[in-house]
Amino acid sequence: MENQLFSVSRFGNYLMKYFAEFRSLRLQFIILTACFTVIMSLSGGSVNFFSLSAAMYIFAIVSASSLTAFFTPRISKIKFLLVPASQFEKFLTMLVHLYLYIPVMFAVMLFVAQYCAMLVTALFTLSAPQLAMPYAGVSIDTDLLGMYILSYVEGVAFYLMGATIFTRHSFLKTTGLSLVLGFVVMLLMLVGVTFHALSSGAYGQLDAFNDVDSAAGTFIIVFSVLASLMYLIIAYMRIAEMEVNETKK
Amino acid sequence: MLKVEEMAFSYRRNEYLLNKLSFEITPGGVYGLLGKNGSGKSTLLYLMTGLMFPQIGTITFDGTPVGKRTPAMLQEIYLLPEEFDLPEVSIETYVKYNASFYPRFDREQFDNYIRIFELPEVKKLSQYSMGQKKKFIVSFALATNTRLLFMDEPTNGMDIPSKSQFRKAMALGMSDDRSIIISTHQVRDLENMLDRVLVLHDNTMMLNESIVRIAEKLEFVHSTSKDDLQGCIYSAFTPEGFVGVRPNTQGIETHVDFEVLFNALINHPQVFSQLFV
Numbered sequence: 001m002e003n004q005l006f007s008v009s010r011f012g013n014y015l016m017k018y019f020a021e022f023r024s025l026r027l028q029f030i031i032l033t034a035c036f037t038v039i040m041s042l043s044g045g046s047v048n049f050f051s052l053s054a055a056m057y058i059f060a061i062v063s064a065s066s067l068t069a070f071f072t073p074r075i076s077k078i079k080f081l082l083v084p085a086s087q088f089e090k091f092l093t094m095l096v097h098l099y100l101y102i103p104v105m106f107a108v109m110l111f112v113a114q115y116c117a118m119l120v121t122a123l124f125t126l127s128a129p130q131l132a133m134p135y136a137g138v139s140i141d142t143d144l145l146g147m148y149i150l151s152y153v154e155g156v157a158f159y160l161m162g163a164t165i166f167t168r169h170s171f172l173k174t175t176g177l178s179l180v181l182g183f184v185v186m187l188l189m190l191v192g193v194t195f196h197a198l199s200s201g202a203y204g205q206l207d208a209f210n211d212v213d214s215a216a217g218t219f220i221i222v223f224s225v226l227a228s229l230m231y232l233i234i235a236y237m238r239i240a241e242m243e244v245n246e247t248k249k
Numbered sequence: 250m251l252k253v254e255e256m257a258f259s260y261r262r263n264e265y266l267l268n269k270l271s272f273e274i275t276p277g278g279v280y281g282l283l284g285k286n287g288s289g290k291s292t293l294l295y296l297m298t299g300l301m302f303p304q305i306g307t308i309t310f311d312g313t314p315v316g317k318r319t320p321a322m323l324q325e326i327y328l329l330p331e332e333f334d335l336p337e338v339s340i341e342t343y344v345k346y347n348a349s350f351y352p353r354f355d356r357e358q359f360d361n362y363i364r365i366f367e368l369p370e371v372k373k374l375s376q377y378s379m380g381q382k383k384k385f386i387v388s389f390a391l392a393t394n395t396r397l398l399f400m401d402e403p404t405n406g407m408d409i410p411s412k413s414q415f416r417k418a419m420a421l422g423m424s425d426d427r428s429i430i431i432s433t434h435q436v437r438d439l440e441n442m443l444d445r446v447l448v449l450h451d452n453t454m455m456l457n458e459s460i461v462r463i464a465e466k467l468e469f470v471h472s473t474s475k476d477d478l479q480g481c482i483y484s485a486f487t488p489e490g491f492v493g494v495r496p497n498t499q500g501i502e503t504h505v506d507f508e509v510l511f512n513a514l515i516n517h518p519q520v521f522s523q524l525f526v
Contacts, residue, residue, distance in 0.1 A: 001321065002320070004319045004320055004321060007320070010320060010350075013349045013350060014350075016346055017346035017347065017349075017350075020345075020346045021336040021338060021346065023336070023337050023338075074332075075330060075332050075334055076334070078295075078300060078330050078333075081300055081318060082318075082323060082328055083323070083350060084324035084350040084351070085350065086319070089320075243301050243302060244300040244301055245260075
């Protein structure tokens, strides 16, 4: 008997169905390409790391929140739950969408936008297109890349979890929740640092904060990884135990 | 095949919509699930397909709890809900990406159902009207050849010619190892199609009988004279004349009138509990 949790062929079938029926993906690609073509045309063919990473992050968390469309209204939920694939395979497909498809789509989109911007600039300046190597105008800050990947993974996991909890206005509610949680975490860290300063007898000295700098880096990485895992597990459990409520639309 | 044992379900605490339901769906039959509005027909369909979980009791498909929603179980169950949406894709794309989940899906049968329903070719499924979408999804559901097929109000939104097309398609879609459970208010649409009737009333399964046994036990009367209604448990006047139902003491086999049966049952449940022990 075929494995009921994961089968390559079943997962492949579900993945193909998911992307074939998710029509807005193509439209999203076209709109993003057009936007970045304009940005690159105006900025001389370049795009800075901050704009690019911010755009991808926002796009990813909004996409994660929009997956709530699988769970509401009721007819969508019925369709989603009754497809003969395991709930794990369905969840994995969502992760492929958010963690693989979106970064790849951005890479392809930048490639296309770069050459489109080149043509647009040539058209407006009535000059020959200035050919450049692919991604020549894209600057990547390697110092920030690691932290960016970490926050991308955590942010997307958090908003995916939010999509399984809040089926209406998921993005706004999850953002509200993230602000509350962020405030609590900041408060706890502040208390921790103050306690550390008091216990080490360094109260009132700026060095007390500097002491925890190296430890804080490691703490943030470990915390982010564990938090991401926890959000994903919660999201999966919510999907696996999802019910259709006949009394609610 | 599907076993419901001592099952109870409630939306609110201690207020059971369905209470102590026990019955079995065996292979090879068309079951009509009847009940008033709000009697829990759709809820029961959702419970039987694992979309809801009962508070008490169990529902199993070949021994596995349906709530587990395993792929092996889901590929043997198809639910056609009352409301549904179809993606904005072509017929070919829809069949290509959905049929692969159902190992016994038959493309020839699907094309045949499409012909029976006289569905025109369209570029995208969204171009179909609501009734045409319903016919499309019924065609797909029948062609999956799942062992259990649940339909919630399948004839809603279909015009008059479509209802006879539906009966034709259903007759072709039946097989010995398959059971179709139809929940509906449109009992006239199901005439001559049902093998068994399940009636939900007062939070319980008030009747679970085969049409053959109902015809053995009850005599349905259609007459222009009120005098012919003697001994009827239930009778009513309709534009066509008088209708009624009485215990079949003469051994006369009459055509089962579902509307009369249902009204008689909800008005005189105690008589039925004595007749169908």
